[in-house]
Amino acid sequence: MxxxxxxxxxxxxxxxxxxxxxxxxxxxxxxxxxxxxxxxxxxxxxxxxxxxxxxxxxxxxxxxxxxxxxxxxxxxxxxxxxxxxxxxxxxPIAPPLQIRRTEDGRVVTDFEMGAAYEGPPGHVHGGVAALVLDHVLGEVAANGDRPRFTGTITLRFLRPTRLGRLHAEAGITRVDGIKAYATGRLSDADGVSVEAEGVFIAPKWARE
Amino acid sequence: MxxxxxxxxxxxxxxxxxxxxxxxxxxxxxxxxxxxxxxxxxxxxxxxxxxxxxxxxxxxxxxxxxxxxxxxxxxxxxxxxxxxxxxxxxxPIAPPLQIRRTEDGRVVTDFEMGAAYEGPPGHVHGGVAALVLDHVLGEVAANGDRPRFTGTITLRFLRPTRLGRLHAEAGITRVDGIKAYATGRLSDADGVSVEAEGVFIAPKWARE
Known part of the structure; x- marks a missing residue:
């Protein structure tokens, strides 16, 4: 519970x-x-x-x-x-991300990742990219102060993400009752490196 | 690079x-x-x-x-x-996982997660589950000392995972040239809570 x-x-x-x-x-x-x-x-x-x-x-x-x-x-x-x-x-494990909500309902965040988040040498651990994107998509999928928890999430790694200054963003593509569908992406200085899409579901106690 | x-x-x-x-x-x-x-x-x-x-x-x-x-x-x-x-x-961010390889080529790991990994109160952050499973699937997909990096990974959250003693495991389902297909799961004391499947790809420099 x-x-x-x-x-x-x-x-x-x-x-x-x-x-x-x-x-x-x-x-x-x-x-x-x-x-x-x-x-x-x-x-x-x-x-x-x-x-x-x-x-x-x-x-x-x-x-x-x-x-x-x-x-x-x-x-x-x-x-x-x-x-x-x-x-x-x-x-102290968190970068921590400061997430902003744009006027059109997207969420965006700029942050830095160094040695603590390294998987392949000089690059962000793929699972850390998943951690960030799961959170950012979940944040945009939340309904006011009612959370929606990840049901399913898929991550596509286009190429390794370099450590350093990073940017992540996400938006809702569709809401269907208790489910919200969201997409997002992670970028380094060279552009988008990881794409994500997920289904986020309101837990029973947070349904109206 | x-x-x-x-x-x-x-x-x-x-x-x-x-x-x-x-x-x-x-x-x-x-x-x-x-x-x-x-x-x-x-x-x-x-x-x-x-x-x-x-x-x-x-x-x-x-x-x-x-x-x-x-x-x-x-x-x-x-x-x-x-x-x-x-x-x-x-x-210090890593639990750290100690990953064992079984005789039949699967990887398994038992570990503990406390306050530092909390998302929903008392439960593992969904993205942390993704971090662990991405790593464990990538580990089983590696070819000896040649890594395979995540191409695509999908996570299905069956229910929230409780903080405490956890178990993760993964196996290869198929290898197709430079690609290896792997599946895995994360469990808490009540059984499996998250399932994962992914495609892992040998980077160019690690191909034979």
């Missing part, structure tokens, strides 16, 4: 305050991930850094939520997916 | 020594990622921990490779995909 967390009457200013506390931490951990993959310092330094990190983790764990972050909803309708691995501002 | 890095005549014992230096660091950063998402400590503690992490990152960056890790190959045929976001032992 997919269960959202109702956090009640939290004012927007308090949400902003929480964001200002925790977002910079995740940004620092993203840098650490990149350094962890690329470092060539000696064994003694690595061991010392590891001890520092374990100490940092222990301090953070002194008070933490049970289980994963979930998706938290305020009484005034804000939805905080801060733990999400694609858009979560508190999840 | 996808370019592997030839690191020459590195003995297996030296590879093991490097693994022993860097693998524990990535394990610690994985714990830190989980704590970063779930922590509820106060703003002062978060700021202090962030400063510790920035210092750790600076120490690691004192000597690091230019750009991403790449895929490094030794003269005796070992392939080190240590930066890979699915299987990379040096990439």
């Amino acid at each position: 997919v269960q959202y967390t109702d956090i009640g009457d939290v004012p927007a200013a308090e949400v902003e305050r929480m964001r200002a506390v925790y977002e910079p931490l995740a940004e620092s951990v993203r840098e650490l991930i990149d350094a962890t993959i690329r470092t060539e310092v000696d064994a003694e330094t690595v061991a010392a850094v590891k001890a520092q990190i374990d100490a940092a983790t222990a301090r953070l764990r002194a008070r933490q939520c049970d289980g994963p972050f979930g998706v938290r909803r305020t009484a005034n309708g804000q939805s905080l997916a801060w733990g999400n691995p694609v858009i979560g501002i508190r999840n | 996808v370019q592997y890095t030839d690191i020459g005549d590195v003995p297996a014992a030296e590879v093991e020594r490097m693994r022993a230096v860097y693998e524990p660091l990535a394990e610690s950063v994985r714990e830190l990622i989980d704590a970063t998402i779930r922590t509820e400590v106060d703003a002062e503690t978060v700021a202090a921990v962030k400063a510790q992490i920035d210092a750790a990152t600076a120490r690691l960056r004192a000597r690091q490779c230019d750009g991403p890790f790449g895929v490094r190959r030794t003269a005796n045929g070992q392939s080190l995909a240590w930066g890979n976001p699915v299987i990379g032992i040096r990439n």
